[in-house]
Amino acid sequence: MNVQSPSGKILGMDWSKGAGESEISCSINDFSAVPAMDSSSFIVVHGAGSFGHFQASKSGVHKGGLNKPLVKAGFVATRISVTKLNHEIVRALAREGIPSIGVSPFSCGWSTNMRNIASADLSAMTKAIDSGFVPVTHGDAVLDDELGCTILSGDVIIRHLAAHFKPEFVVFMTDVLGVYDRPPLDSTAVLLREIEVHEDGSWSVVKPTLENISKVKTDVAAHDTTGGMETKILEAAMIARLGIDVYIVKAGTNHSLRALRGELRGNVPEDWLGTVIRFSK
Numbered sequence: 001m002n003v004q005s006p007s008g009k010i011l012g013m014d015w016s017k018g019a020g021e022s023e024i025s026c027s028i029n030d031f032s033a034v035p036a037m038d039s040s041s042f043i044v045v046h047g048a049g050s051f052g053h054f055q056a057s058k059s060g061v062h063k064g065g066l067n068k069p070l071v072k073a074g075f076v077a078t079r080i081s082v083t084k085l086n087h088e089i090v091r092a093l094a095r096e097g098i099p100s101i102g103v104s105p106f107s108c109g110w111s112t113n114m115r116n117i118a119s120a121d122l123s124a125m126t127k128a129i130d131s132g133f134v135p136v137t138h139g140d141a142v143l144d145d146e147l148g149c150t151i152l153s154g155d156v157i158i159r160h161l162a163a164h165f166k167p168e169f170v171v172f173m174t175d176v177l178g179v180y181d182r183p184p185l186d187s188t189a190v191l192l193r194e195i196e197v198h199e200d201g202s203w204s205v206v207k208p209t210l211e212n213i214s215k216v217k218t219d220v221a222a223h224d225t226t227g228g229m230e231t232k233i234l235e236a237a238m239i240a241r242l243g244i245d246v247y248i249v250k251a252g253t254n255h256s257l258r259a260l261r262g263e264l265r266g267n268v269p270e271d272w273l274g275t276v277i278r279f280s281k
Contacts (some may be wrong), residue, residue, distance in 0.1 A: 013094035041129055043161060044100070044136040046089055047154040048082045055081055056141065056151050064147025075149050078141040079106060086138045093136065101133045105140040105152055112152060113145040117160055125161075155235040162239045170239055171259045172232055173251035178275030179233060181205075191273065196280040197240040203277075236277045249274035 048056075056062050059074020066072055086102045093100040103125050111119045125135045139154035155172075162170055180189040193207035236246040247259040255273050258264060268276050 012097060013099060014091045016091075042134060042167075043125070043129070043165070044089070044093070044134060045154045045158050045161070046085070046136070046138050048078075048085065048139045048151075061141055061149055062151040064144060064149055066143075066148030071149065075141050078151070082138055082140055086136060089138075090136050093134065099133050100136050101128050103128065103135045103137045105137060105157065106142050110140070110152060111143045111145065112147075112150055114147065115144065115150050117152070117156065118145055120160055122161075122164055153231060153235075155231045159235045159238050162244055163242060166242070167244060169245045169247065169259075169262065169265060170236070171256070172236060172246065172248045173256050174232070174248060175250065177250045177255070177273050178248045179277075192275050194268070195237075195275060195277045197237045197277060198280050199241070201237065201241065203237055204280075233277075240277045240279045243279050246277040247274055248277070 055074055055077040059070050059077070060068075061071055061074045061078055064071070066075065083102075083104055086104065090100045090102045105120075108124055109119060109121045110117070125137070128135045137154075137157060139157065140152050141149060142152045144150045158170060158172075161167075176184045177191055179192045179195070180186075181192060182189045190208065192205050194205070195203050196206050197203045232248065236248065239246050245265065247264060249256045249259050250273075253273075258272060259274065264272060264276065
């Protein structure tokens, strides 16, 4: 969604001055010539990556124990990192004319009990959507009733949001084409094109037809405190059980763009590379 002025320029919404800049890079006055702005209803959820997992892993925030000085310091450091990343992602979207608003789970009162979501106030996000904004939320360090604190994964957040808002589809974007039967760096790895989830929560690979495939083997980075691809698959399966198609696809590709545009609903073309996870009807 690029909002353009009569001159054809993108109407960026980041009006802040960068370091060493005397003027903002966007033209504010051009907005007066725009009668209305199309704002599709969608929510962006991003993980922490190197911005948060390292701090959380080193201090043990994901394990709890907020009474320990190291854990408390790590909690603060993690939140500084993830909110900084959130700010930069919001700025990047705003520069492209997307009316994005950062929404942090901790600041909205989200909390967990033994790492399961116990409280999740969605009122701010709902009002933002109703007002034509695009909420941008993220994996976060949160308080836990039993553990003291933990890390709430962006993948878990997506599942909770999907259950509440009932979107037409959900797109997980990663650094690989989709789900493989083994770590994608393995030269024999096979991309799983379609996975069906059954009523009991079990799932099976529909495309391609593989022999002796009982489970997907995944690797988790040492600093990843939220489970990596395995968590994505499990959360995607739970979303699919709600009747919502899930696409796992590589970010920054035409395949991810087609998924985001909703071009895959009902029929996934053969030239699309990614993994679709859907409920077995």
